[in-house]
Amino acid sequence: MYIRRRSIGLCILLSIVTCGIYGLYWFICLTDESNAVAGEPGTSGPVALLLSIVTCGIYFFYWGYKLGEKLDKARAYNNVPSGSLGIVFLLLNIFGLGIITYALAQNEINKYASVL
DSSP states (O other), X not given: OOOOOOOHHHHHXXXXXXXXXXXXHHHHHHHHHHHHXXXXXXXXXXXXXXXXXXXTTHHHHHHHHHHHHHHHXXXXXXXXXXXXXXXXXXXXXXXXXXXXXXXXXXXXXXHHXXXX
């Protein structure tokens, strides 16, 4: 899978200007690309979005945790010290700071965009 390097500032701006519609697209891209950089199959982006909508946002918390876990696996796979991104993303989502979760995850994915 081709991993595209995205400008975090532009993604945030587009999410605000489009009243969150670009944020939905970004959510799908983050999900699919995190699966690719971790090298493991996982829930696809459209399915994760659908589950988040159907569960009234509860799946979004789980998604944030799993996203962090996948990015930690990508770090370990590339011999970079891993942390606890899953917990960080979960807490950010719980406190309503999902856009920061997106930005931090995109920053991690951008590191591996040229590698794959």
